[in-house]
Amino acid sequence: MRIDIISAVPPLLESPLNESLIKRARDNGIVEIVIHNLRDYGLGKYHQIDDDPFGGGAGMVLRVEPIFTIIRKLQAERTYDEILFLTPDGKTFKQDDANELSMKTNLLFLCGRYKGIDERIRQTFITKEISIGDYVLTGGELPTLCVIDAIVRLLPGTIHDSESAMLDSFQTGLLDAPLYTRPAEFEGMKVPDILQSGDHEKIRKWRNEEATKRTQERRPDMLEN
Ligand code: SAM
Numbered sequence: 001m002r003i004d005i006i007s008a009v010p011p012l013l014e015s016p017l018n019e020s021l022i023k024r025a026r027d028n029g030i031v032e033i034v035i036h037n038l039r040d041y042g043l044g045k046y047h048q049i050d051d052d053p054f055g056g057g058a059g060m061v062l063r064v065e066p067i068f069t070i071i072r073k074l075q076a077e078r079t080y081d082e083i084l085f086l087t088p089d090g091k092t093f094k095q096d097d098a099n100e101l102s103m104k105t106n107l108l109f110l111c112g113r114y115k116g117i118d119e120r121i122r123q124t125f126i127t128k129e130i131s132i133g134d135y136v137l138t139g140g141e142l143p144t145l146c147v148i149d150a151i152v153r154l155l156p157g158t159i160h161d162s163e164s165a166m167l168d169s170f171q172t173g174l175l176d177a178p179l180y181t182r183p184a185e186f187e188g189m190k191v192p193d194i195l196q197s198g199d200h201e202k203i204r205k206w207r208n209e210e211a212t213k214r215t216q217e218r219r220p221d222m223l224e225n
Helices: 020-027 062-078 095-101 119-126 141-152 160-167 200-218 222-223
Strands: 002-007 032-037 082-092 106-110 128-131
Touching: 002 062, 002 141, 020 032, 032 200, 062 106, 062 119, 062 141, 082 141, 095 141, 106 141, 128 222, 200 222
Parallel strands: 002 032, 002 106, 082 106, 082 128
Antiparallel strands: none
């Protein structure tokens, strides 16, 4: 898979994409991630990328020209399966969306900033608009990282035990069951005996019951769906 990201603040993306599992996936050729600095395509001596909103009001808006230029340049180099814009008014991102996007070959992410981007960019290029939740962040970089992380961990080879990713919350239609590791007892708190019984069938059943109980308590909407 190849992922291109357009951002006015690349340092916000660089460190998280150069650590841990994502770094390993990049090093192993599972995913190629290229960050493009929007300011390189800015207008004039000061590389301007934003301007006042028509109609007045507070905040700046990302201009059309730099973004049209960079997206057209990238489109001339490859065909994108999706051009994604992370925005609070998009469809809320779910595990199913991560699953679907993990099957694609070329993805392009555009990170918004300030008040947002000129509507004509959305009308012309954007094929998917995603929100990561009902709250507003300062820019699209952190939401883009959330989505990329959710996608890349599903790519074969990123996680050693790929079955683990398939048993996480939401993949099974349930939240995950409680987890324990050594020591078996800590400050009077004991790990359930069944997890130490070695009886895999009983453990599987216990986990399923606990996951169902937890989902019922915390996310009954998931069971209704
Ligand atoms: N004026 C916009 C609104 O009210 O919907 C908010 C703009 S926000 C300050 C700047 C940028 O951050 C957005 O263009 C978007 O790219 C990103 N952003 C902020 N919150 C987000 C969220 N919950 N999900 C996805 N992207 C978000």
